[in-house]
Amino acid sequence: MARRIGEKDAIGILRGAVIPPSIGLYDDAYPVRCCGGILLIKPDAVARSTDLLPGMGLDQLARKAVLGAASDIAVKGGRPRWYTSSVMMPPEEATEENFTAIREGFARAAAEYGLELVAGDTGSARELVIDITAMGTAERFVGRMGGAEGDRVFAAGWGFGYTWLGYRVLLLGERPEVEDRYVEAALRHLYEPRVPLRFDERAAEIINAAMDSSDGLATTLYELAELNMLDVELEDLPLDPDLEAALSNAGLDPLEAVLYGGEEYGAVGFVSERAIDQLKEVAEQERIPFWIIGKTRRSEGSANVTFKGRKLARRGWTHF
Ligand SMILES: Nc1ncnc2c1ncn2[C@@H]1O[C@H](COP(=O)(O)OP(=O)(O)O)[C@@H](O)[C@H]1O
Ligand SMILES: Cc1ncc(C[n+]2csc(CCOP(=O)(O)OP(=O)(O)O)c2C)c(N)n1
Ligand SMILES: [Mg+2]
Incomplete structure (x- = not known):
């Protein structure tokens, strides 16, 4: 059987090796220099089997998915502003109730933190996956790198x-x-x-x-x-x-x-x-x-x- 690899190695393969890592490439969100400022981008997906804790509602999972992505923008010194959502739903779970719950979670996250849903995609899969891409603006990018001795x-x-x-x-x-x-x-x-x-x-x-x-x-x-x-x-x-x-x-x-x-x-x-x-x-x-x-x-x-x-x-x- 083929040898299995860990998350870090998987990311390394998917991204292609970039050595040394340039600013923002191995970071919580990527800063695109654009439009006279910095546009920050970060995708983050959740799946039913990995992220839906016992007793947790789909509204809570959806809210957490948006906030998880927004958090990566915020921690880079940015203001999260927009997000996209791809919702992959098993056909047998495609009920009005489930989609309404997800929508409620999105709406709560958006209201609490001033975010706007700007695009998305809906499809089917064996298990529920909610894939969020958060975007925001920043004046200064706070990287994972930049620390100094004595900080x-x-x-x-x-x-x-x-x-x-x-x-x-x-x-x-x-x-x-x-x-x-x-x-x-x-x-x-x-x-x-x-x-x-x-x-x-x-x-x-x-x-x-x-x-x-x-x-x-x-x-x-x-x-x-x-x-x-x-x-x-x-x-x-x-x-x-x-x-x-x-x-x-x-x-x-x-x-x-x-x-x-x-x-x-x-x-x-x-x-x-x-x-x-x-x-x-x-x-x-x-x-x-x-x-x-x-x-x-x-x-x-x-x-x-x-x-x-x-x-x-x-x-x-x-x-x-
Ligand atoms: N499939 C992928 N393709 C390209 N870049 C990826 C992929 N998965 C993860 N990354 C990038 O790898 C870096 C490391 O990810 P990670 O440490 O898990 O960050 P986070 O915890 O914020 O997701 C991040 O910059 C992330 O954007
Ligand atoms: C059913 C279930 N098992 C385990 C966990 C715990 N858990 C799931 S993902 C995760 C780590 C963070 O998730 P990830 O999507 O990797 O966030 P990122 O680092 O990409 O921002 C943890 C601690 C959970 N939330 N739900
Ligand atoms: Mg990650």
């Missing part, structure tokens, strides 16, 4: 730690011994994520590098570290103290929860020390949870991510 590492957003807890419940069928409100919050973060869409746009001038955390915080930090040839030394974690205590009391590891979740839709990146206060102020004004969690150091060899001196395992979500 501070920041994290901003709502989902950190919660999504991991939600997966324990929904995917592993566990009943962690935490108060109901933590489980409810965890499910809410998975079913109805909040995405900091205005944060990076407002902070585009002062952020050196950033990336959207959708495959987990640890792998996101490794990716940033590697691309910037820096080590990341964490001293803090983007975790609510309440949640941290609740997880510990339930015998769960808060470090594991915050580092190995996924679908947080938070912004993670590097900022110069002198710009920290300004960045904090943007987060406060936008009411977005914000943490300075560590700093960068010149890497000697392959990039390292540590928490209080201990090397973190490089694990995260991959599709195959």
Whole structure:
């Protein structure tokens, strides 16, 4: 049988090798210089078997699909404006109810974040796939690259730690011994994520590098570290103290929860020390949870991510 390959290798083949990667080519969204500014483009698809969690409605899946793509635009310092949607539906599920639910999810995402549906495609497939392409505009592109030695590492957003807890419940069928409100919050973060869409746009001038955390915080930090040839030394974690205590009391590891979740839709990146206060102020004004969690150091060899001196395992979500 032919040898199977992982997600990264698959992407490498589909894109064709581009070495060294030029600005924006291996990034959350691609910046096209156009029309006197920057047009950002990012496709992102979801499928029933990979993304529809138990108990989740098609409206919620559709909303999340749009926000997932919009998040990649936002984290590049852009303003998401337009999106296209391709909906592939199995013929036996092609009911008015299902399409109406998807439409509702799109409409909610669009209303919450000021997005406009401009085109799409509808077709049939063995399972439901919703493929969104988000587009937006930016004045300055915040790349995954651009970090410097001595930068501070920041994290901003709502989902950190919660999504991991939600997966324990929904995917592993566990009943962690935490108060109901933590489980409810965890499910809410998975079913109805909040995405900091205005944060990076407002902070585009002062952020050196950033990336959207959708495959987990640890792998996101490794990716940033590697691309910037820096080590990341964490001293803090983007975790609510309440949640941290609740997880510990339930015998769960808060470090594991915050580092190995996924679908947080938070912004993670590097900022110069002198710009920290300004960045904090943007987060406060936008009411977005914000943490300075560590700093960068010149890497000697392959990039390292540590928490209080201990090397973190490089694990995260991959599709195959
Ligand atoms: N089928 C594909 N064809 C071309 N580029 C792709 C393909 N799949 C992924 N990419 C690009 O590869 C890069 C890495 O993807 P990834 O790290 O998964 O980003 P994201 O988590 O934002 O999807 C991105 O720039 C993405 O646009
Ligand atoms: C049924 C189900 N199983 C598992 C997950 C968890 N999960 C699915 S995709 C994913 C990672 C992010 O998705 P992707 O589409 O790769 O986002 P991108 O990195 O491309 O922005 C995670 C953690 C889920 N949401 N639903
Ligand atoms: Mg991807």
